[in-house]
Amino acid sequence: MDSDAGSASSRSSSPDIAAVEGAVGGYFPSKMFQGYFQDGRPDPGALQPRKECSMAGRPKAKTREELTKEDLQDLRLKVNSRERKRMHDLNQAMDGLREVMPYAQGPSVRKLSKISTLLLARNYILMLSSSLDEMKKLVGEVYGNGGGGNQGHIPRRAPVAQVTTPQLPLHPLAQSLHSLMGATPPAPPTAPSAPASLSPPSAPGFLAFHSPLQGLLKDPLHLSSSFRHFPGMPCPCSLCQPLAAPTPSLHSLAMAWPDATLFAPYCATGPFSDHQSSANLRVSKMKGTRGHTVTRSRGPHSHSGAVVSPERPGRHRTIAAWRRTIGIGPGPSCL
DNA sequence: TAGGCCATCTGGTCCT
DNA sequence: AGGACCAGATGGCCTA
Numbered sequence: 001m002d003s004d005a006g007s008a009s010s011r012s013s014s015p016d017i018a019a020v021e022g023a024v025g026g027y028f029p030s031k032m033f034q035g036y037f038q039d040g041r042p043d044p045g046a047l048q049p050r051k052e053c054s055m056a057g058r059p060k061a062k063t064r065e066e067l068t069k070e071d072l073q074d075l076r077l078k079v080n081s082r083e084r085k086r087m088h089d090l091n092q093a094m095d096g097l098r099e100v101m102p103y104a105q106g107p108s109v110r111k112l113s114k115i116s117t118l119l120l121a122r123n124y125i126l127m128l129s130s131s132l133d134e135m136k137k138l139v140g141e142v143y144g145n146g147g148g149g150n151q152g153h154i155p156r157r158a159p160v161a162q163v164t165t166p167q168l169p170l171h172p173l174a175q176s177l178h179s180l181m182g183a184t185p186p187a188p189p190t191a192p193s194a195p196a197s198l199s200p201p202s203a204p205g206f207l208a209f210h211s212p213l214q215g216l217l218k219d220p221l222h223l224s225s226s227f228r229h230f231p232g233m234p235c236p237c238s239l240c241q242p243l244a245a246p247t248p249s250l251h252s253l254a255m256a257w258p259d260a261t262l263f264a265p266y267c268a269t270g271p272f273s274d275h276q277s278s279a280n281l282r283v284s285k286m287k288g289t290r291g292h293t294v295t296r297s298r299g300p301h302s303h304s305g306a307v308v309s310p311e312r313p314g315r316h317r318t319i320a321a322w323r324r325t326i327g328i329g330p331g332p333s334c335l
Numbered sequence: 336t337a338g339g340c341c342a343t344c345t346g347g348t349c350c351t
Numbered sequence: 352a353g354g355a356c357c358a359g360a361t362g363g364c365c366t367a
Contacts, residue, residue: 083344
């Protein structure tokens, strides 16, 4: 019944999950890849002694033809176990990616599907890249033509949101930037900003989320104290209510729904272009059905049993259904 | 009930 | 030879 006979396999194709999780915030640091190469990859040196030992203490290994039915079964179980572990590691890496994605996370939120995670990650990277380029342009325009020897350094340490005060004529890009920054009200001088644990460590400041307190105050549904608020992400709080027409500006990047920005390429060309599941964002209110680790047998060959605790997906709700539930308007046409 | 998503098994291929 | 990787097949769970 136990198909996990090979669980003690010393080889792994995946990064050491403990090493990855031990990294700050579970983010994707170089540590991850260090862990991958140092801990996850096969270590010939570590294997060598065992091999020698086994060779010394045992008769010559059987050839394929010499393997008995039991031997073949054991081999098959070992292979199955390795494959299972490989897929589990892959899923854990996928979870690590989900953790840093700009999308609501919490016990009451359905996690992104694999394909959605990958597509969102891709578009998120593209969005950050374009935002960074725009930021560079903006900084260059603001400080590059001052001519008064101010080039090359920021004249004051105030946040950008304070730089763009009403007294100053705002460059259109600066206005967009201000809109972005304005999504997060200035914190009191002594009050700490949003906990770092709630922000992707590498996300630029202008992409930071609303503070948890603000989200709680603005969130009429009180979805969850751990509900993350991201600019541009589907969020029931009043700040995120306006639906902006999808334009390439920073402002729209901040205010548009993810399916209009991060998911736009997918909506246009992906398999979800037909109906409500376009964004394939699942939201669940079913506590207890998500994130649980259960043991069950599945698949046509589950005769071997002991299928290793796969994570069971909870109830699925498309983002369209989620919108209906929380009473916000329809999204872009792709939905 | 259909479709989407998922986990698992399995056999083949490639690499060390 | 053994392991990693891959893709196909299969069946379960869930939502619309």
